[in-house]
Each structure stands twice: as structure tokens, then as C-alpha cells.
Amino acid sequence: MQATKFRLLKAVALALVGALLNFAVFVFFYNRLATPFLLEEQRVANAGTIVAVVLPAFVVAAAAVAAVAWLVLGTRTSPPKH
Numbered sequence: 001m002q003a004t005k006f007r008l009l010k011a012v013a014l015a016l017v018g019a020l021l022n023f024a025v026f027v028f029f030y031n032r033l034a035t036p037f038l039l040e041e042q043r044v045a046n047a048g049t050i051v052a053v054v055l056p057a058f059v060v061a062a063a064a065v066a067a068v069a070w071l072v073l074g075t076r077t078s079p080p081k082h
Contacts (some may be wrong), residue, residue: 007074015066019058026054 030050035043 004074007070011066011070012063014069015059015062018065019055019062022058022062023055026050026058 027050038046
């Protein structure tokens with residue numbers, strides 16, 4: 001039981017780290033590619049949309065990947081020790 005909780009905690013941590021890294025990459029390239037072509041009011045308007053839509057989408061996607069990995073890796077058995 002304790003091992004399952006630890007595995008679940010690792011999967012949740014992996015999902016959060018993955019989502020934050022994906023969001024950081026997205027924001028970095030958004031600033032490099034799109035910001036020079038936007039007016040200040042457009043940048044301010046887009047910031048709320050990015051945080052409200054893109055960040056939760058990355059969290060959901062990362063959680064789904066971590067859940068699948070947790071399920072797949074949880075079903076494998078350890079090789080016998082010789």
C-alpha cells in the first residue's frame with residue numbers, strides 16, 4: 001500500500017513538473033515569436049487567456065500522460081533476481 005502511494009505521488013509530481021516545463025516553453029516562445037507583432041493592449045488581453053486556457057490544458061495533458069505511465073509501469077513485474 002505504501003509503495004502504491006509513493007508511486008502515485010511520483011506520478012503527480014511528474015505531471016506537475018511536466019506541465020510547468022511545457023508552459024514555460026510555450027510562454028518563452030510566445031514572447032519571442034508573437035509579442036513583437038502585438039500592441040500592448042493585445043498582450044495584456046492575451047495574458048489572461050493564456051493563463052486561463054493554456055495552463056490548465058497543459059496540466060490536464062500532463063496528468064493524463066502521468067496516469068497512463070503510472071498504469072502501464074504499475075502493471076509490469078520485476079525480473080527475477082539470480
